[in-house]
Amino acid sequence: MAVFLQSLISGILIGGVYALIGIGLTLIFGVMRVVNFAHGDIMMVGMYLTYLLFTLMGIDPFVSVLISFPLMFFFGGFLQKVFINRVLNAVSQNQILLTIGLGLIMSNTVMLIFTSDYKILTTSYSSSTIQVGGGVSISAPLLISFLITAAITGALGWFLLKTDTGQAIRATAQDRDAAQLMGINVSRMSVIAFGLGAALAGTAGALISPTYYIFPQVGGTFTLKAFVITVLGGMGSVVGATLGGILIGVTESMSAVYISSGWKDVVVFVLFLLVLLFKPSGLMGKSRT
Amino acid sequence: MRKHLLALGAVLALSPCLMAQKIGVINSMSGPEAPIGENITNGIKLADEDLKKKGINLQLVWEDDTGKPQISMSAMEKLATRDNVVGVVGPYTSACSNAVAKLAEKYRVPLLIPAAAKEEITRQGLKYVFRMNAPADKYASSLIDAASSLGKPKSIAFIYENTDFGTSTTKTAKEYVAKKGIQVVADEPYPKGAADYRSTLAKVKSKNPDLVFMVSYVADAILLMRQSKEVGLQPQAFLGAGAGFTTTEFAKERAISENVISCTQWTNDVNWPGAKEFGARYKAKFGKEPTYHAACAYASMMIMAETAKNAGGDRAKTRDALKSGKWNGVMGEVQFADYEGFTNQNNHQMLVQQILQGNYETVLPAKFATKKAVYPFPKWK
Numbered sequence: 153m154a155v156f157l158q159s160l161i162s163g164i165l166i167g168g169v170y171a172l173i174g175i176g177l178t179l180i181f182g183v184m185r186v187v188n189f190a191h192g193d194i195m196m197v198g199m200y201l202t203y204l205l206f207t208l209m210g211i212d213p214f215v216s217v218l219i220s221f222p223l224m225f226f227f228g229g230f231l232q233k234v235f236i237n238r239v240l241n242a243v244s245q246n247q248i249l250l251t252i253g254l255g256l257i258m259s260n261t262v263m264l265i266f267t268s269d270y271k272i273l274t275t276s277y278s279s280s281t282i283q284v285g286g287g288v289s290i291s292a293p294l295l296i297s298f299l300i301t302a303a304i305t306g307a308l309g310w311f312l313l314k315t316d317t318g319q320a321i322r323a324t325a326q327d328r329d330a331a332q333l334m335g336i337n338v339s340r341m342s343v344i345a346f347g348l349g350a351a352l353a354g355t356a357g358a359l360i361s362p363t364y365y366i367f368p369q370v371g372g373t374f375t376l377k378a379f380v381i382t383v384l385g386g387m388g389s390v391v392g393a394t395l396g397g398i399l400i401g402v403t404e405s406m407s408a409v410y411i412s413s414g415w416k417d418v419v420v421f422v423l424f425l426l427v428l429l430f431k432p433s434g435l436m437g438k439s440r441t
Numbered sequence: 442m443r444k445h446l447l448a449l450g451a452v453l454a455l456s457p458c459l460m461a462q463k464i465g466v467i468n469s470m471s472g473p474e475a476p477i478g479e480n481i482t483n484g485i486k487l488a489d490e491d492l493k494k495k496g497i498n499l500q501l502v503w504e505d506d507t508g509k510p511q512i513s514m515s516a517m518e519k520l521a522t523r524d525n526v527v528g529v530v531g532p533y534t535s536a537c538s539n540a541v542a543k544l545a546e547k548y549r550v551p552l553l554i555p556a557a558a559k560e561e562i563t564r565q566g567l568k569y570v571f572r573m574n575a576p577a578d579k580y581a582s583s584l585i586d587a588a589s590s591l592g593k594p595k596s597i598a599f600i601y602e603n604t605d606f607g608t609s610t611t612k613t614a615k616e617y618v619a620k621k622g623i624q625v626v627a628d629e630p631y632p633k634g635a636a637d638y639r640s641t642l643a644k645v646k647s648k649n650p651d652l653v654f655m656v657s658y659v660a661d662a663i664l665l666m667r668q669s670k671e672v673g674l675q676p677q678a679f680l681g682a683g684a685g686f687t688t689t690e691f692a693k694e695r696a697i698s699e700n701v702i703s704c705t706q707w708t709n710d711v712n713w714p715g716a717k718e719f720g721a722r723y724k725a726k727f728g729k730e731p732t733y734h735a736a737c738a739y740a741s742m743m744i745m746a747e748t749a750k751n752a753g754g755d756r757a758k759t760r761d762a763l764k765s766g767k768w769n770g771v772m773g774e775v776q777f778a779d780y781e782g783f784t785n786q787n788n789h790q791m792l793v794q795q796i797l798q799g800n801y802e803t804v805l806p807a808k809f810a811t812k813k814a815v816y817p818f819p820k821w822k
Contacts, residue, residue, distance in 0.1 A: 154643070154647065155640075155643045155644055155647045158640065158643035158672060159639070159640035159643055159644075162637060162639040162640055162643075163637075163640065166637045268473075269476075270659060270660040272660065272663055272690070272694075274693075274694060274696075278667060278696070279666075279667040279670045279671060279696050279697050281670070281671045281673075287646075287673070289671055289672055289673060291639070291671045363664075363667075364664070365663070365664065367660075401637075404635075404637065404640075405637065405639070408631075408637075408638075408640040408641045408644075409640045409641070409643065412630070413629050413630065413631040413632070413635070413638070413641045414603045414629075414630040414631060416632070416635075417632060
């Protein structure tokens with residue numbers, strides 16, 4: 153029972169961070185219909201930003217979110233304005249090639265600067281835990297990052313539902329042409345959406361860095377993960393991405409215990425295929441025609 | 442005319458002694474294995490200095506294999522046929538060494554491998570292939586022997602990355618514990634680079650093993666130990682099979698690395714002749730601590746160059762001299778023997794070390810120990 157609870161709890165907590173990565177990707181897709189294959193690399197940039205802030209200025213990784221969130225927002229906005237914007241109406245292969253290329257440039261630039269060595273952030277609480285009783289413990293840094301994730305998701309929900317800009321973004325996501333006819337500046341909404349997506353990915357990177365390790369090629373793994381989460385939850389659905397993230401986290405954790413850690417990726421992809429077979433639009437997705 | 446011929450004959454006979462002694466080096470100087478390859482390069486550079494001091498006219502021919510077996514093989518072809526070297530030291534990785542070994546046999550060039558672990562390399566009866574370091578099976582057996590001599594472990598859990606390195610080391614370890622009557626209660630290969638090992642470790646914890654044996658590179662080693670602490674995994678000993686568990690990065694993580702036991706081919710505090718001095722010299726010259734690879738490479742080059750010189754630059758004679766010789770230096774006593782299916786294998790004494798107060802201390806075998814081992818593993822704070 154303790155093993156079950158333990159793996160359920162760590163699955164949910166790690167799933168929270170996955171969700172944050174997925175939300176960023178789904179937001180970008182929802183507004184622009186662009187699948188961002190550089191998403192994991194943007195997250196990697198966020199990790200290195202956190203690493204720099206920590207080693208050079210001694211800023212705690214969790215506090216540094218306050219700095220990296222706006223910085224990553226501008227970075228994403230810049231990418232959108234300079235690169236993505238030009239291919240918005242191009243065929244999707246071109247968009248894919250562009251984002252893959254951007255990701256390659258990011259990871260290789262980082263590799264030139266920092267070399268390909270693994271970097272490990274060690275904070276005073278990196279290996280501290282909270283005992284819940286019954287032999288179950290919760291990793292303190294994971295719990296904090298889960299709470300921050302929850303807060304950010306809540307704030308994002310409020311922003312999208314209640315503010316004018318948020319509503320404009322949603323309108324753009326629903327129907328780009330109609331939104332434009334209603335006087336919404338869709339290209340500005342795209343910049344904001346991509347900025348937000350990048351900021352969320354960067355934040356996920358910052359949140360995971362005290363418990364994970366940092367290296368230039370880390371992005372690939374997370375791009376794949378974000379992609380699975382987004383499609384699983386339904387492309388463009390923020391609630392779906394949250395659900396998808398936690399589902400993947402728990403599935404990984406459970407299959408590591410009850411099948412084998414070597415097989416957990418297989419289980420995740422089988423689950424993914426099953427969802428695609430029986431509900432091709434994803435868990436929360438509406439099929440578009 | 443006759444005089445001239447005599448003179449010419451004398452020159453020809455003497456020439457191997459006058460000409461520089463050509464020895465090839467194959468190493469991973471660039472590519473993914475370069476950080477460790479650097480240690481081998483530096484070790485050989487120190488050997489070169491010492492050999493020059495001894496008046497040995499040595500000419501090293503350097504070849505970079507970038508960690509790829511095919512490049513390693515073409516380097517060997519070139520050294521054997523074009524450069525006409527007397528012998529070759531290297532390459533580093535198991536894959537490269539295994540490929541090059543067969544070529545060395547074909548061209549009859551003595552090959553001394555300093556630090557590749559795969560057992561098979563010296564298990565195929567190759568006459569021209571010699572190995573300095575102890576092969577992979579020794580990693581597991583020396584650790585398990587150490588744990589058995591310190592306590593009475595009855596069960597063991599294996600956690601290892603599902604790569605060649607992880608699975609092969611674990612395979613020999615499993616065979617060894619079966620002989621020793623220790624029960625395997627968990628066998629957990631993991632995909633390298635997973636973010637979360639907590640559930641695996643929780644499962645291992647529920648089996649309550651006496652020993653936890655891990656095979657990982659440095660980043661995973663740190664994550665695994667951090668998360669072991671989180672879930673409260675509390676065996677009698679954490680055993681790390683070399684690699685990530687023998688690095689300074691790992692030792693620096695004091696909160697989780699303290700008291701972890703691992704094994705190595707060499708440390709700079711062992712009382713083998715010149716080991717301490719070698720460590721200090723290396724640090725002064727290159728600005729960092731040497732790994733065991735550096736010491737293996739240094740000793741290999743010293744032996745190869747001196748043997749080749751005494752053999753007058755003849756490959757077959759060098760080979761015979763390597764086979765019959767005996768040395769004592771920074772790697773302790775070296776002798777290339779045939780035993781348990783191995784040929785020309787230095788039956789090297791592995792050292793078991795433990796991180797105590799943030800430093801690697803040799804704890805076993807007793808005659809090389811600098812500190813007493815802490816056993817069982819203290820309760821997590």
